[in-house]
Amino acid sequence: MTPGHDTPLGAVQREGHQPGSGSSGNWLSNPHLLLIVRLVLAVIFIYAAFQKIGKPLAFADEMKTYGILDMGPPLYIMAIVLPWLELICGVALVSGIFLRGSVLVLVVLNVVFITAVSIRTADLIKAESISFFDVYYDCGCGFGATYAWKKLLENTVFLILCVVLLLAPSYRFALGYSRRSE
Amino acid sequence: MRIVNLRFDLWYVAPEDLPRGRIAEAGKRITRPAKSKDCGSWQLLFFSVDYILFSMNRLRNTLLQAMVIVVAAFVVGFAYNSFSVNGINPFKRIADVPIVEDPGNEVTEGIRFVDLEKTLEIIERGAVVIDSRVAEEYDHGHIPGAVLLDYYDMGNYLDEVLPILSPDQEILVYCYSPTCDDAELLARELFTLGFTRILVFKGGYEEWVESGQPVER
Numbered sequence: 236m237t238p239g240h241d242t243p244l245g246a247v248q249r250e251g252h253q254p255g256s257g258s259s260g261n262w263l264s265n266p267h268l269l270l271i272v273r274l275v276l277a278v279i280f281i282y283a284a285f286q287k288i289g290k291p292l293a294f295a296d297e298m299k300t301y302g303i304l305d306m307g308p309p310l311y312i313m314a315i316v317l318p319w320l321e322l323i324c325g326v327a328l329v330s331g332i333f334l335r336g337s338v339l340v341l342v343v344l345n346v347v348f349i350t351a352v353s354i355r356t357a358d359l360i361k362a363e364s365i366s367f368f369d370v371y372y373d374c375g376c377g378f379g380a381t382y383a384w385k386k387l388l389e390n391t392v393f394l395i396l397c398v399v400l401l402l403a404p405s406y407r408f409a410l411g412y413s414r415r416s417e
Numbered sequence: 418m419r420i421v422n423l424r425f426d427l428w429y430v431a432p433e434d435l436p437r438g439r440i441a442e443a444g445k446r447i448t449r450p451a452k453s454k455d456c457g458s459w460q461l462l463f464f465s466v467d468y469i470l471f472s473m474n475r476l477r478n479t480l481l482q483a484m485v486i487v488v489a490a491f492v493v494g495f496a497y498n499s500f501s502v503n504g505i506n507p508f509k510r511i512a513d514v515p516i517v518e519d520p521g522n523e524v525t526e527g528i529r530f531v532d533l534e535k536t537l538e539i540i541e542r543g544a545v546v547i548d549s550r551v552a553e554e555y556d557h558g559h560i561p562g563a564v565l566l567d568y569y570d571m572g573n574y575l576d577e578v579l580p581i582l583s584p585d586q587e588i589l590v591y592c593y594s595p596t597c598d599d600a601e602l603l604a605r606e607l608f609t610l611g612f613t614r615i616l617v618f619k620g621g622y623e624e625w626v627e628s629g630q631p632v633e634r
Contacts, residue, residue, distance in 0.1 A: 291498065291505050293569045296599075311507030315498045320490035327486065335475075336482020401479075 266407035281325035286377025297375030331409025502572030544587035
């Protein structure tokens with residue numbers, strides 16, 4: 236399924252499937268919008284990854300505070316692998332190789348993270364009897380301590396951006412994706 | 418308007434007067450990709466099946482890509498970890514380090530938790546005191562005579578600290594406060610390295626300062 240391969244319809248393939256005009260014809264397929272979304276997400280995740288890459292112990296310690304995983308192999312394996320997962324996905328977003336797969340991985344990561352933060356927030360609310368908007372702690376993602384509701388909001392936005400990327404019919408400005416190669 | 422199917426996933430709208438079988442000429446006259454609403458009922462069936470197969474293909478490819486990425490992250494992560502100064506062994510973390518509960522028991526190997534009084538006693542006896550906090554905190558003030566061994570940067574400090582420790586010497590470790598368990602983690606780590614008499618001052622620097630003990634800067 237390579238573009239412009241020799242068919243009688245070589246010409247129309249290029250015309251008929253311009254991502255700009257979009258077979259779905261809506262803003263979801265605008266290649267420039269997709270590129271911007273990709274770059275924004277990439278910068279965020281690559282930065283977060285660099286904060287954590289050489290420091291598995293510190294990251295594991297922060298993850299322990301969530302109270303979901305305790306000390307032990309699963310926690311440490313996550314502390315070793317997760318920063319690299321973020322880095323690889325960030326690189327994939329920028330370069331455009333394995334784009335859809337990495338976006339899927341990011342969707343999963345975001346969902347898990349939002350769930351974890353919600354659980355932790357609920358625990359903190361119950362334990363310290365504070366209101367939802369007062370919950371403040373270091374989430375361990377590499378950006379320092381912030382309010383929990385801010386974290387939840389940010390990551391919901393990331394999740395939406397990732398879903399937008401996933402739903403796009405095709406990508407331009409991406410290595411590994413030529414017209415009609417998916 | 419007619420629907421033309423060129424390949425299993427390529428459906429196009431072509432003008433009515435395009436002769437059947439003259440697909441070769443279609444190139445210049447096909448107007449646009451077909452959508453489901455362009456199809457007649459029979460065509461809709463095939464169109465839908467093709468669409469589903471195509472979507473499944475895309476789903477399969479996406480899942481494959483995701484799997485490759487996860488595997489790559491594991492491989493690179495563990496590789497980097499083995500060469501990194503701060504690398505950890507995820508399978509041998511909390512070894513079966515015995516925690517000696519009985520305060521009177523001074524014989525059994527293991528780690529013990531001690532209070533301020535016992536701590537002062539132990540320091541009197543000449544134990545090595547290790548500060549498990551970060552460099553900035555250490556510089557700000559530490560227990561007199563304490564050596565810095567940042568738990569989260571252990572690789573960098575072990576080279577300097579290990580030579581001054583000996584296996585049956587008493588080692589006292591402390592951290593910021595009772596809520597910080599870095600001291601305990603460092604104690605366990607030291608135990609797995611072969612040091613047998615490790616004491617953890619649970620109260621930490623906080624209790625030391627609060628009780629008015631002298632500090633060194």
